[in-house]
Amino acid sequence: xxxxxxxxxxxxxxxxxxxxxxxxxxxxxxxxxxxxxxxxxxxxxxxxxxxxxxxxxxxxxxxxxxxxxxxxxxxxxxxxxxxxxxxxxxxxxxxxxxxxxxxxxxxxxxxxxxxxxxxxxxxxxxxxxxxxxxxxxxxxxxxxxxxxxxxxxxxxxxxxxxxxxxxxxxxxxxxxxxxxxxxxxxxxxxxxxxxxxxxxxxxxxxxxxxxxxxxxxxxxxxxxxxxxxxxxxxxxxxxxxxxxxxxxxxxxxxxxxxxxxxxxxxxxxxxxxxxxxxxxxxxxxxxxxxxxxxxxxxxxxxxxxxxxxxxxxxxxxxxxxxxxxxxxxxxxxxxxxxxxxxxxxxxxxxxxxxxxxxx
Amino acid sequence: xxxxxxxxxxxxxxxxxxxxxxxxxxxxxxxxxxxxxxxxxxxxxxxxxxxxxxxxxxxxxxxxxxxxxxxxxxxxxxxxxxxxxxxxxxxxxxxxxxxxxxxxxxxxxxxxxxxxxxxxxxxxxxxxxxxxxxxxxxxxxxxxxxxxxxxxxxxxxxxxxxxxxxxxxxxxxxxxxxxxxxxxxxxxxxxxxxxxxxxxxxxxxxxxxxxxxxxxxxxxxxxxxxxxxxxxxxxxxxxxxxxxxxxxxxxxxxxxxxx
Numbered sequence: 339x340x341x342x343x344x345x346x347x348x349x350x351x352x353x354x355x356x357x358x359x360x361x362x363x364x365x366x367x368x369x370x371x372x373x374x375x376x377x378x379x380x381x382x383x384x385x386x387x388x389x390x391x392x393x394x395x396x397x398x399x400x401x402x403x404x405x406x407x408x409x410x411x412x413x414x415x416x417x418x419x420x421x422x423x424x425x426x427x428x429x430x431x432x433x434x435x436x437x438x439x440x441x442x443x444x445x446x447x448x449x450x451x452x453x454x455x456x457x458x459x460x461x462x463x464x465x466x467x468x469x470x471x472x473x474x475x476x477x478x479x480x481x482x483x484x485x486x487x488x489x490x491x492x493x494x495x496x497x498x499x500x501x502x503x504x505x506x507x508x509x510x511x512x513x514x515x516x517x518x519x520x521x522x523x524x525x526x527x528x529x530x531x532x533x534x535x536x537x538x539x540x541x542x543x544x545x546x547x548x549x550x551x552x553x554x555x556x557x558x559x560x561x562x563x564x565x566x567x568x569x570x571x572x573x574x575x576x577x578x579x580x581x582x583x584x585x586x587x588x589x590x591x592x593x594x595x596x597x598x599x600x601x602x603x604x605x606x607x608x609x610x611x612x613x614x615x616x617x618x619x620x621x622x623x624x625x626x627x628x629x630x631x632x633x634x635x636x637x638x639x640x641x642x643x644x645x646x647x648x649x650x651x652x653x654x655x656x657x658x659x660x661x662x663x664x665x666x667x668x669x670x671x672x673x674x675x676x677x678x679x680x681x682x683x684x685x686x687x688x689x690x691x692x693x694x695x696x697x
Numbered sequence: 698x699x700x701x702x703x704x705x706x707x708x709x710x711x712x713x714x715x716x717x718x719x720x721x722x723x724x725x726x727x728x729x730x731x732x733x734x735x736x737x738x739x740x741x742x743x744x745x746x747x748x749x750x751x752x753x754x755x756x757x758x759x760x761x762x763x764x765x766x767x768x769x770x771x772x773x774x775x776x777x778x779x780x781x782x783x784x785x786x787x788x789x790x791x792x793x794x795x796x797x798x799x800x801x802x803x804x805x806x807x808x809x810x811x812x813x814x815x816x817x818x819x820x821x822x823x824x825x826x827x828x829x830x831x832x833x834x835x836x837x838x839x840x841x842x843x844x845x846x847x848x849x850x851x852x853x854x855x856x857x858x859x860x861x862x863x864x865x866x867x868x869x870x871x872x873x874x875x876x877x878x879x880x881x882x883x884x885x886x887x888x889x890x891x892x893x894x895x896x897x898x899x900x901x902x903x904x905x906x907x908x909x910x911x912x913x914x915x916x917x918x919x920x921x922x923x924x925x926x927x928x929x930x931x932x933x934x935x936x937x938x939x940x941x942x943x944x945x946x947x948x949x950x951x952x953x954x955x956x
Contacts (some may be wrong), residue, residue, distance in 0.1 A: 505755055581858070582753055584806035584863055585782030592808050598796040650837065656931040693795035 359410050366403060366423075371397035396427045424525025443671045460630035460642075466661060471669045473632040474647035477547060479672075480636055481626060481643060482616050484551035490608055493562025494554075500563070500591055501570040514567075520560040528556040529621025536625065547633070547641035550626035556614045561614055565607025569600040589590055602691035611683030613677045619645035644673045699897040700766040700783075700866040701726040702747060708926075709739065709746050711754065716742050718926040720761075722916060729889060729898045731908035731935065733949070734918030739927030740901045741789075741871050743918070747899065748784035748869060749777040765867070782810070785865035789872040791852035793844035794860070800840040802855055803827060806863035822862055830858035831888050834890050850881025857888065861896070868892065870900040874907065886911050904909035905951055917947045 362368075377395030380386045386394075400423045408416035458470030496513065504510025532553035537542045573596050581591040597604070627640035628650055648669045655662025702724040709717040715740035716847065724730045745751040746759050749770060763770040770780055785794040793802045803823045807814060814822070827833040832854040836847070844855055853873060858869060870889075874882040889898060889911045902908050908915055915938040920927040931944045942948045 420936055574792070576788060576790060577786065577794060579750065579753060579786075580792045580794070580807070580859075581809065582778075583748065583750060583781055583786035583788075584809065584859065585780075585785075586809040587778050590809050595794055595796075599794070601796075693843070694811070 353650065358412065360415075361410055363408055365406065366419075366426075369403045369406065370399055373402065387545065396431075399423060400427055405408060406450070436600055440674075443667065446667035447669075447671030450664045451671070453467060455665075456670055459632045460647075461632075463630070464656070468662070469665060471644065471647060471665065471672065473630065474642040474644045474669060475672070476632055476634065477626065477641040477643040478616065478645075478676075480634070481547050481550045481554065481622070481641065482612060483616060484548060484636055485554035486608070486612055489555040489558040489562050489611070492612075493559045493608075494566050494604065495561075496563045497566035497570055498592060499569050499632070502588070517560045517563050517693045520556070521564065523556065523560075524620075525553075525557055525618050526620040526624075528553045531556060531622040532621060533625045545625065545627035546638060547636040548625050550622045550641065550643065551636065553621035553625055554618060555622075558611045558615050561611040562608055565611065566600075566604050569603035569607065570596060572603065573599045598691075599693060602688040602693075605691060606684045606688040607689070609680050613680045613684075616643055616680070617673055620650055622646050624647065644669050644676075648673070699726040699895060701897065702867065702899075703762075703764040703767075704747075705744070705762045705764075707746065707759065707763060708747060709751060710758050710760070711743050711757040715926040717746075717918075718928050719931045722932045724897065724899060725914065726897045727893060727895070728797070728913040729893050729900060730914045730916065731912035732899070732901045732916045732918060733831065733903070733905055733908050733950070734927070734930075735920070736903075738918040738920045740918050742927075743929075744869050744871055744899060744901050745786075747867070748786055749775075749780045750786060764909055782863060783865055784867040784869060785860035785863060786859050786869045787871065787873045789875055791849060791856050791876065793847075793852050793855050795843070795845050797834050797844060799839045799844050799847070799855060802811050802844040803858050803862050810863070821930070824863040826858040826920070827855075828855045829861050829888075829892070831884050831891075832858055848881075850877045850884065852883065853877060853881065853886070857885070865896070867897040867899065870898065872903060873903050875903060882907070899935050905939075909935060917937070917942075917944070917950065919946055919950070 373395040376398055377391040381388060381391035400420070403423050404416045404420040407419040411419075422559070454468050455470045456475065457472050458468060459473035460469045461473075463469035463504055477492045496517070500510050500513060504513070532549045533544070535552065536546065536549045540546075577595055577599060578591055581595045583586075622643045623646055626643060626646070628646050629640040629642050632644075633639055633641045651662045651666035651669065655666070704720055704722050704724075707717070707720040708715060720743060732744065734740050742751065745769075747763060751759060753756050761771075763776060765784070769775070787803070794805055797805060800823055801808070803826050804814070804819055807819075807822065824833060824837075827836065832851060835851060836842075836855075844852065847855060858871070874885055877885065886907065889900065892898060900908075900911065912935045914932065915935045916932040917938065918927050919928045919930045931938060931942060931947045933943065937943075938947060939951060942951065
């Protein structure tokens with residue numbers, strides 16, 4: 339639309355101000371340094387505790403930056419700065435336990451690590467004699483592997499049923515509900531279930547590594563089902579239809595199109611599920627038991643595992659206690675390292691399987 | 698090898714909802730048949746019922762008869778997988794398989810149907826199909842690259858190559874150009890012209906110029922109101938539909954007075 343009237347020349351008040359006063363880019367860093375300096379003074383000069391000093395520094399940062407911003411930039415920017423400051427402080431506080439845990443583990447666990455630590459068992463180790471975690475390492479690897487072999491097929495097939503065949507019918511809804519309930523099962527209950535199950539077959543007092551694997555797979559299956567289900571749901575229906583339209587039967591569509599497309603996510607989910615159960619202690623304490631010897635047979639006798647080994651090394655370190663404690667920290671470090679390696683592995687495998695879009 | 702399709706009294710349901718009602722038509726072999734009509738009138742639903750893709754959606758079913766060269770598609774003993782091997786389909790949005798290379802995408806229909814192929818035979822099929830889909834010159838040097846790396850128009854032609862690689866009798870196209878630019882659209886329309894000599898082609902389109910350009914017969918679908926089932930208003934040779942339609946609503950739709 340055009341108007342015949344001539345546009346009036348814009349006056350000062352008509353112009354929208356597009357620039358305003360801004361804090362310098364280094365302002366947050368400056369305030370942070372000042373707040374930390376204040377905390378440092380409290381801690382070093384006035385002698386208050388580290389926690390209180392850190393808390394005061396955080397509060398000063400969260401209050402000072404928005405106040406300064408309000409004075410210079412106005413209220414909208416001040417709110418923005420306030421939220422940003424809160425997020426940063428929360429992030430730092432979340433980091434504290436993580437870094438502290440890793441630091442403590444490395445500090446106390448590294449001295450324990452030696453070639454003998456990985457190759458000796460605890461059989462006939464008394465006093466200062468060199469002992470190791472070989473038996474627990476073997477047990478953890480075997481039991482976790484067996485648990486994975488049990489839960490991955492069950493979990494993936496369940497997820498395939500839920501997504502590809504069930505598609506919201508009553509059976510599928512019931513299974514989804516039960517899987518959700520299973521996710522919340524306390525691990526000790528899984529251990530008691532496995533124990534009760536094996537008592538039925540082998541009589542009371544039964545101990546075997548395979549029982550531990552069954553208990554762990556009860557904890558693992560719901561995780562695998564859930565993650566696989568989500569991944570399968572992400573596969574667009576268009577790909578399934580494309581395969582159907584080429585005259586591909588449903589089962590081949592699932593194995594050749596749906597599963598490869600979602601493989602990276604499924605592998606990641608499975609690896610994270612393994613990482614989740616590898617540190618379980620309670621069920622293994624009940625059904626796999628504790629031993630000082632190496633046992634390669636999943637189906638006979640007690641089997642040591644890393645978490646159980648850590649538990650016993652710390653609660654019954656022997657006399658003198660120092661080597662027992664050291665072994666516990668060393669085993670804990672190894673366990674964390676395994677979990678970390680699994681996580682890295684999951685990412686690498688996920689990347690290797692991911693659909694490529696390169697030109 | 699191309700086949701004709703006879704449809705009589707076809708009702709198509711989603712659960713209890715009647716989506717398309719009482720369609721009767723004969724689709725000629727070695728010709729292009731276009732369906733036009735407003736959104737939601739059941740063109741795509743009807744198209745999907747021609748190769749039993751409709752029933753992929755839970756609760757969807759069909760009443761009535763679809764005869765392909767005299768063989769009924771909806772007899773109890775008919776295997777939908779076998780039907781779809783004979784009647785291929787190209788979708789609105791290009792959907793190459795993301796895990797496969799260009800080469801494997803073209804061969805997907807053959808490979809996934811577990812046919813054992815010699816390398817030379819496979820190469821022949823890939824080259825022939827990509828040439829048929831007018832894509833060979835653009836991709837012949839990068840057959841091993843992922844199909845997802847192609848542009849939208851190239852992906853759609855890749856999907857057409859994939860569909861014709863299994864040598865179907867009939868090719869159904871559900872708005873194959875709606876996501877494409879005019880140049881890619883022109884390439885696909887040329888392709889439809891070329892394919893006409895060997896295949897029976899049915900195409901759903903929102904673009905009436907496209908229907909006029911590529912098709913021999915045109916069917917106009919409409920629905921009486923929201924929630925009402927769609928129905929076939931008119932089915933005639935394309936020249937007649939666009940020059941002198943039998944039905945007033947067809948003329949109104951084509952001249953842009955509604956829809």
